[in-house]
Amino acid sequence: MRPVTILSREASYPYQRPPLSKKYLLGEMSLDRLMFRPVEWYAENAVEVMTGVSAVSVDRMSKTIQLSTGESLSYDKLVFATGSAPRNLPEALTHGLSGIFTIRSFADADRLRPHMQAGKRLLVIGGGYIGLEAASVARHLGLEVAVIEAADRILARVAAPTTAALFRDIHRAHGVELLEGVGLAALTGEAGRVTGAELSDGRHLDVDLVIAGIGAYAEDALARAAGIACGNGITVDAYGGTSDPDVYAMGDCAEQAWKGLHLRIESVQNAVDQGENVALNLTGAREAYRPKPWFWSDQYDVKLQIAGFNPGYDETITRAGTREGASSVWYFAGAELIAVDAINDAKAYVTGKKLLDGGRTTGLRDAIADPATDLKSLI
Ligand SMILES: Cc1cc2nc3c(=O)[nH]c(=O)nc-3n(C[C@H](O)[C@H](O)[C@H](O)COP(=O)(O)OP(=O)(O)OC[C@H]3O[C@@H](n4cnc5c(N)ncnc54)[C@H](O)[C@@H]3O)c2cc1C
Incomplete structure (x- = not known):
């Protein structure tokens, strides 16, 4: 061995x-x-x-x-x-139908990909990052896409309302039917394959395939x-x-x-x-781990980069970026900067990451709130 x-x-x-x-x-x-x-x-x-x-x-x-x-x-x-491991939809909702997918492994993606054909109707259950990324890929491939999110908004667990609103608008602009505050009542099928979804608001959707992005x-x-x-x-x-x-x-x-x-x-x-x-x-050291969190998500031509963790925030400040389509959302817990979401805005991401990693997180609020501040000057 x-x-x-x-x-x-x-x-x-x-x-x-x-x-x-x-x-x-x-x-x-x-x-x-x-x-x-x-x-x-x-x-x-x-x-x-x-x-x-x-x-x-x-x-x-x-x-x-x-x-x-x-x-x-x-x-x-x-x-x-x-x-x-991905959470699966309960059997009481899926009735053992085929055509229902989760994405965790390359084998999952390989199973799903042949079904991602132009014109097919995809229902994504869950408006978190994986579900929204899958919706974006599906639109790119020409599928008709609906996303349902049981919470009152998408990205509720991971992002502020401002960031969620931006992604909601982007998905709708790309033709996704995005329904928030709407859960799944049941999936229906024919010959063992999913063909429809009954939603909690009484609506019925015809579907050819379902991706569950309901957490892990x-x-x-x-x-x-x-x-x-x-x-x-x-x-x-x-x-x-x-x-x-x-x-x-x-x-x-x-x-x-x-x-x-x-x-x-x-x-x-x-x-x-x-x-x-x-x-x-x-191997013999005794070194404490200090997370320096960052994360990203790609949807359409939008790159979201996140530095820090936002749980516990009580205020957000949104800044327009210097380039077209760029913006950033800064999260504060009291006076402390705890995270930033940078949307097509590398400068905001790099600044936020350097400030957070360097532990320089207080005394920044007013400067960040001032649109005239050059972010580079904060580092
Ligand atoms: C679709 C998708 C998109 C993602 N996008 C992003 C992103 O944009 N940015 C980002 O930062 N993160 C992203 N993530 C999350 C990121 O991939 C995970 O955080 C990361 O893979 C965690 O690594 P890990 O080694 O802890 O676990 P894993 O990568 O899950 O590896 C664990 C491995 O252990 C194996 N295993 C489990 N139990 C056993 C057992 N009993 N015996 C043998 N093997 C076992 C599993 O099969 C698996 O292969 C994404 C994840 C998914 C699924």
Whole structure:
């Protein structure tokens, strides 16, 4: 056995997921380009990758892991990097019909793509980033698209009303029927395939396919079954450690304390940076992880870049950018800048990120609110 073994239940070496609801779904990016590293890299760096193999249980007393192949592996240190899994619509609404998709893996995107044909009617359930990105790809490919969001507005969990309003307008301008405050009552079908949706407001939509983008939950069942402390995900301390000193967790499956919040962060930045931090701490360092959050979303010709976390904000300030179509939304909790959404506005993103990463977050409000302020002067 090599010093590091990665178990992957997917039939693939590690790859990036963000393009799955963007360029990969559009057919503009190949699977090769999703890969984090070429296959040879793993062998050259003494990392064994077992693909298509799941860990099915962990025995912490004997420090062994049972595999789906029937074999077992022993470990000195174990890292849960099990990610998150998409929530599925309840069976009571879907009645086992086909034509209903979620997007988590490249295999999911590969299954979905052949159905994304011009003229087909797509219903996206959930107005979060993944659902809205899928809607944007579908319009690009010529599908008719409706998006329903059960909350009173899209992006309610992740963005301020101003940012949500901007994306609502963009989607409607691209011909998406976007319905907010409207849930799904049931899906209907013929010959086992989805053909319609009954909505909570009594409306009926004819549909050919459905994408559910209704959130994700931590893949923490294995850790829970092994008796490791979990909350909304596997509970980790600032060093990535769990309630077992030989077990660590990172990325989407881990819940961490940060600025008084208990956060489970679903972003590439967090998975990569926390992964590096756990690797350091596994190899003898004792370094606390400090998230430097950023996130992005691509929809139509709009690039949204987000720096910071906005939970707890009580005020937002919107600035027009210096270029056509550029704007930014700045989030404050009291006097403290906590996040910025930059819409086609690289300057606002870079400024916000530098201020947040550098911890220079107070005494900025009035300058940011003043449209005459050159953002560069704040750094
Ligand atoms: C469609 C989509 C679009 C996204 N867009 C963005 C974006 O624009 N920007 C951004 O920052 N983030 C985005 N994200 C989120 C980002 O991809 C995740 O935060 C990131 O992949 C988390 O990495 P991870 O290593 O924690 O988990 P994952 O990438 O989920 O990897 C976990 C792996 O562990 C495997 N696994 C789980 N349990 C077992 C087991 N028992 N045995 C063996 N293997 C197991 C899983 O199958 C999976 O392959 C997106 C995600 C999706 C799905």
